[in-house]
Amino acid sequence: MGGIIGKRLKQAQKRAGISSQMKFGLTAGFVESGLSARMSQYFTGKHQPDLQIIKLLAAVVKTPACYFYCEDDQLADLILKFGSLDQAQKKQLLAFLAKL
Amino acid sequence: MGGIIGKRLKQAQKRAGISSQMKFGLTAGFVESGLSARMSQYFTGKHQPDLQIIKLLAAVVKTPACYFYCEDDQLADLILKFGSLDQAQKKQLLAFLAKL
């Protein structure tokens, strides 16, 4: 029941090799006091961080912010991979897509 | 000033050929009273709708919800087009991406 944001946060943290929710938040620049509770609330889906907060977390794991709102696993995968392409590859991909 | 969500809402409304913010919201199932103000606040970026609300609006314009959080225009375009592919085409696309 964690909600999609929590699920994606969990995946992103694991992928980036961050050892705890706390470190995830600290690296994003959040103040330490009460952070454990806050992060937990995001991960469990109790509360929803707004886009500004998601952007800070997304930057830590070098992932497009919209990834955290994506319910479709295939599309999430696409967003992830797109984020790690260089500009030439992005053009190739969009060209391929146009011909489908 | 408008924020990315407002910008994407505007684009999506235009693309879907919806004549007003009000109709956009009504089709999404929101109650009529005060809706004009609400929609305007979303469009101008004064207030941020949460993901549940974005999902209802996204369904109206047949667009993945994460599109509305996407700041990169290229990626937004990719998300849009991905949403209109059939399953076979999606597989082709992901296969192409794997070979990049």
Add this chain to the structure above:
DNA sequence: GATCGATACTAAGGAAGTCTTAGTATCGCG
């Protein structure tokens, strides 16, 4: 096995945001 630190989580109130109400301004049209 007891203790300690680190981690994840929850409850409850204070803080900050959204939603509703009410109203303004603009535009096109009869």
Add this chain to the structure above:
DNA sequence: CGCGATACTAAGACTTCCTTAGTATCGATC
């Protein structure tokens, strides 16, 4: 002009998040 439709804004009601305080679990160390 007068009217309806549209987009927008201000301010309070209302809802949600953030902070404080505390619980529970797990490993490691003694």
